[in-house]
Amino acid sequence: MKPKFRAHVTAVTVLVVIGVSGLVLVDRILAQAAQKVAAAKPQTAGEYFKNVTTPLKELSVHDFLSSMGVISADLGLDCADCHTAAGTDNADWVVDTPRKKTARRMIEMVAGINRNNFGGAQAVTCFSCHHRNLRPASTIGLDALYGPPSEDKDAVVGAAPDAPSAEQVINKYIEALGGARRLADLRSFVATGKSVGYGGIGGSGTFQILAKAPDQRTALTEFKDHPERGDGIRAYNGRTGWIKAPRNLVKEHDAEGGELDGMRLDAQLAFPGQIRQVLKNLRSGAPETIGGKDFDVVQGTSSEGLLVTLYFNQDSGLLTRYVRYGKSPVGRIPTQFDFADYREVGGVKFPFKITFSWLDGKDAYQLNDVTTNVPIEPAKFERPRLTQP
């Protein structure tokens, strides 16, 4: 079992879970799936893959692969630890290795625990026991007992009666941004800057966000000096989304499942004046300290049922972190935005520094210009249709 892969993965922080070769493979799988389903309705993972039998079979192909990312992260593994020759051209994802068989049993076990003990709620996940260890620890070490408390926090925030109410925190945020009136007047914006990458990868491109209220958003990274790297695009037109990833063999797929729900939410929250319509069941949790600063924490649920946690700087009232969680039977699939360097443009504050992290990568962007209420061609939010031969 070998941490040669893991060492590589930790060194190159960008590719936290899947590793370069894993990413390429995932892209290949997604591209094949996309070709297969071009016209028809998207296939479930159970229909698309050859040997998928657990409750994961109900997921979209993308959400299934994200679940593989969750399992890998939760156990501290790489794809190759369960799948023969993953990371090479001879990868065999279908064959059942002994560890894969155990994992399948564990997936069924977790579904059973939640069904039989927690009314079907997702109370127990792989992480609950594994905490990034292949073999869960069953006994507390005395160093840990007398050491600092564990920093692991549950994704679901507990009630915190002493904390300011969600309503108060959101009102403060709206005021800090420039007030409800100015936010309602914001109908579109174009933000430009550069991609600074992360850990030395993905930098030196130009970056653009184009957004139109209430729910269209495209984020575009171009490498003009390195055309071979290709453009990275995430575009959502209010109904459908597509993704083109820069650093791979295979380039693009229509978003589906939790990924599509997430893109819709990103587009809606680009216009924070609508936050109360977009997120339901808003409630506040206990304030948290991150990097020495104090944050008010508010949690809500999107119309598609994604769990969303927002962290507001207690001094400025501004949103510093936004985490949304996709659903999977093995555990939630986190995607995170960090915002900094807020500057005022036309009376509304925008974050000029944005960091985007997901299970298999992390990217950072620095904006230098935001223009508000400009016309944006509708085609900017669409997937260019391939002309059929």
Ligand code: HEC
């Ligand atoms: C701890 C073991 C484990 C790890 C690590 C793991 N997988 Fe899996 N993988 C499984 C199991 C179990 C199944 C079968 C699931 C089922 O039957 O529902 C599976 C199935 C698959 C399949 C479907 C193959 C087919 O056609 O039947 C693909 C593709 C896949 N995994 C990709 C990945 C990728 C990519 C990674 C790394 C991000 C990964 N897996 C990491 C255990 C693992």
Ligand code: HEC
């Ligand atoms: C209730 C606690 C618990 C949960 C939840 C749990 N596991 Fe485990 N898992 C264990 C224990 C304990 C072992 C070690 C069993 C042993 O040593 O025989 C283990 C072992 C494993 C192994 C074999 C490790 C090896 O040595 O090769 C895999 C793979 C695994 N778990 C996958 C998963 C996956 C995937 C999930 C989530 C779907 C999960 N587990 C959830 C308790 C748990």
